[in-house]
Amino acid sequence: MLGPLKWQSSLIERYNQQGPRYTSYPTAVEFSESFEPDHYQQALTKLKQQQTPLSLYVHIPFCASVCYYCGCNKIITKNRQKALPYLTVLEKEIQLVSQQLDCKPVVEQLHWGGGTPTFLTHEQTTQLFTLLEQHFQLVDDIDGDYSIEIDPREADWPTMGLLRSLGFNRISLGIQDFNPVVQKAVNRVQSEAETEAIFEAARALLFKSINVDLIYGLPFQTTASFLETLDKVIALSPDRLSIFNYAHLPHRFKPQRRIKASDLPSAPEKLSILQHSIDRLQAAGYHYIGMDHFALPDDKLATAQAKGELHRNFQGYTTHGHCDLIGFGVSSISQINDIYCQNHTALDDYIQSIENNQLPIKRGIQLNQDDLLRRGIIQQLICHFQVDLAKYCQPFGINWHVYFQKEIMQLMPMVEDKLITLTDSKLIITNNGRLLARNICMVFDRYLASKQSSENLFSKVI
Missing domain, CATH: 3.20.20.70 (Aldolase class I)
Structure with a gap:
């Protein structure tokens, strides 16, 4: 079992920004x-x-x-x-x-x-x-x-x-x-x-x-x-x-x-x-x-x-x-292998699709190789608070240090704040950082980085 959480007020206040809950990656x-x-x-x-x-x-x-x-x-x-x-x-x-x-x-x-x-x-x-x-x-x-x-x-x-x-x-x-x-x-x-x-x-x-x-x-x-x-x-x-x-x-x-x-x-x-x-x-x-x-x-x-x-x-x-x-049902989301899809969120549209003998899909996404790699990394961080980057990159034939060079640089302030340790390819979230796991996952979120602002899209991490 992991040890007890440590509450660091100054770090919590500094890192308490808006971000995804990562029930999926890419997010909905x-x-x-x-x-x-x-x-x-x-x-x-x-x-x-x-x-x-x-x-x-x-x-x-x-x-x-x-x-x-x-x-x-x-x-x-x-x-x-x-x-x-x-x-x-x-x-x-x-x-x-x-x-x-x-x-x-x-x-x-x-x-x-x-x-x-x-x-x-x-x-x-x-x-x-x-x-x-x-x-x-x-x-x-x-x-x-x-x-x-x-x-x-x-x-x-x-x-x-x-x-x-x-x-x-x-x-x-x-x-x-x-x-x-x-x-x-x-x-x-x-x-x-x-x-x-x-x-x-x-x-x-x-x-x-x-x-x-x-x-x-x-x-x-x-x-x-x-x-x-x-x-x-x-x-x-x-x-x-x-x-x-x-x-x-x-x-x-x-x-x-x-x-x-x-x-x-x-x-x-x-x-x-x-x-x-x-x-x-x-x-x-x-x-x-x-x-x-x-x-x-x-x-x-x-x-x-x-x-x-x-x-x-x-x-x-x-x-x-x-x-x-x-x-099943209005607004429901499915996840099958490398696809996510969501049913119509408006009841009338949902009913009409089914009455037309059509699967009631409104939107979705098929994951590419980069999505699958980052999904695995974020999944490990959000569930187990650690990940071996080399292990997850190896099946894709990717050099982790080169591929995630920008992300490693972004993680350095978190290393200094003792939210994480980074030894070779192993990233471990400390007891100080477990409440801020979403922030660490966000570093690996390629879509989030391309957005000018996540304001009003997500809740605060704390």
Whole structure:
């Protein structure tokens, strides 16, 4: 296991710029609309030939109410029947993809996200899961990771029982903050009792893992108030915990316009919240995985990182990096070998494509040799905090020292600041630098270097 993080305030403040989260490289902002459905179809044909195991993502965009901080692709409605037309189209998309695969591929990982997947009725949930089982071969409960995002306000014991009986064995709960003042300010009033009930149900029903999402930087948060929430969460003992930085981008996300910038914690207060949260979590036995993620030492993410087997994709950190990813639903992203592609983000365009019997691809990118090389390097840095540049360049017949001469020069100030060590071809991020791994990855991002400004494209690294 890696050692505890070291917080260096002066370095954090100096390096705290905007940058990608690297759920992919190249990032989604590089996707092009010149990438057509035929390109995706060709990738599916290649996938059929290779018989690579799959990770599936299903996007359920519906929410009964809007959370003001949210930047997800969503549809706000309290009418559960509004999901029926969408599910009909989603079914047709699954059939279209299955026709291209012309087989029943093995699935090791499944995730339903949103939106609020538990918005669906029990009948709708059962029908969708059964449909996936008809077209894909889901491995058994021991080897498979089947997760779903839970809104405790939209779930109860019968719902949890249904999910477990279908095959889900992991859940992710949105909490964000237990403080009632903060909850009211972001329009997400969620009692501690509702959350505790889901934990009790998940443990009783033998779900394998519980993840919790928190957000720091929301209106009226203070270090003291957030630590109260964190202590309550630690008492529940989730297996994994994510503490996301709220990025206030009202020009991009309309619901955020209901949050007053004057109500947000100051930049120093945000850093204080994160610093004290890290200290509290490490004292409670959680390991820092990277990119806002923490896990107990026996969690699969922590053990995969210790073995050098951790990966990162559009679903975040994963132990299934050897799987190709197929996304279903509006705005979903797929990753198959050397291509990334995204479905239409506008619901009407998504529906129209599928009704025309066309794969609903809006944009994408096919990676070249340079992309593949840099993807491997960034993946190692973001997951394992070290990389041997010579090792990654060797399969491409590239002299690492010549190819990355400019990047090595850019890394020198980070060496001087003791964020990294660079010995021969081995780059290792120190405990001082692990919170700033995104900055180090950005040095190897060829696309970012060509942009005049990344302002308003990405959140701050801290």
